[in-house]
Amino acid sequence: MPAQLKARKYNRREAIAGYLFIAPWIIGFLIFTLGTMIYSLAISFSHFNLATNKMRPGGLSNYRALLDDPRVAASLKNTLFFAVLAVPLEICFALLLALLLSRARRGAGFFRTVYYLPKMTPAVATAAVFFLLLNGNTGAINRGLHLLGVPGPQWLVDPAWVRPSIVLMALWGVSGTMVIFLAALKNVPRDLYEVASLDGASPLRQFFSITLPMISGAVFFNVVILTINAFQVFDQAYLLFWRDQSNAAPEASLFYAVYLFQQAFRQFNFGFAAAMAWLLFVILLVLTWIQVKIGNRYVYYEAER
Incomplete structure (x- = not known):
């Protein structure tokens, strides 16, 4: 039993060390990839002008405009x-x-x-x-x-x-x-x-x-x-x-x-x-x-x- 407990603690430490090593990549992915994807999906349903920095709801108008352009x-x-x-x-x-x-x-x-x-x-x-x-x-x-x-x-x-x-x-x-x-x-x-x-x-x-x-x-x-x-x-x-x-x-x-x-x-x-x-x-x-x-x-x- 003590050997199993020791092995479990060792595996846990190894897992924590592994997650710490990949943490910079995970944080970067969540912020700069997944986060920007979610944000772009949100603004795709709006009329957002970068010059004026104004956003108003647009619904599906942008996607309908894709078909008309x-x-x-x-x-x-x-x-x-x-x-x-x-x-x-x-x-x-x-x-x-x-x-x-x-x-x-x-x-x-x-x-x-x-x-x-x-x-x-x-x-x-x-x-x-x-x-x-x-x-x-x-x-x-x-x-x-x-x-x-x-x-x-x-x-x-x-x-x-x-x-x-x-x-x-x-x-x-x-x-x-x-x-x-x-x-x-x-x-x-x-x-x-x-x-x-x-x-x-x-x-x-x-x-x-x-x-x-x-x-x-x-x-x-x-x-x-x-x-x-x-x-x-x-x-x-x-x-x-x-x-x-x-x-x-x-x-x-x-x-x-x-x-x-x-x-x-x-x-x-x-x-x-x-x-x-x-x-x-x-x-x-x-x-x-x-x-x-x-x-x-x-x-x-x-x-x-």
Whole structure:
């Protein structure tokens, strides 16, 4: 009995110590995340103007206004187009880089560092570089296409090429996804490839029969995270098109997060912006639920063997 009492006291002290260590995170989450979410939900049912600091009840008027505002639908359409185009390209490009780096022997650390450096580049600097690269008249990309005999488009002017230009800029920071794939590839047992080679399986067959199933957990994780990030795209579109208000930005560059920012910090219509934020939250919640349902059918987990 004394031993059980001593063990119980020890476990209690361990639990208290653990809670004390995570207390700063818990306090920060309750105040800066959960607290702000509850507050934004409250002001989404009101008319709150930050400039005048006045709030009056609005009921469901902000949510009805979402349905009546054509720019909300247009920004959602642009964001969905970006997500459908950017997420698969980022997954494929990151996986290709990870496969190349996993096979590197000499200078592997150097190449990993070089490939990861774009992720560390400030968004403003990246936007400045791509603004020059994507210039329809003097940009390096169009000059390269011209050497190949291909006429380059007006990336930043033509509405049909505005969203692809933002996708190109998003691919610049794909190295974060690449690192996750690289870690997953390192955990694939080498003996599986040896057995497949003895059976005469080609490298392509090994990729689809061994590599892809074994890293399906990482693929699923990256798809979910990249989808959430794609629906919150802001930096690329804002820095390329909406930073300078003296020029008229093309409507194709109006993404949902950009329009939300304009409503909150340009029009000071915080009630409407909060309603937009909660609509985005519900959309992402539904999309993530669908992805989890689909992922549970196809994702391989080591613990389930």
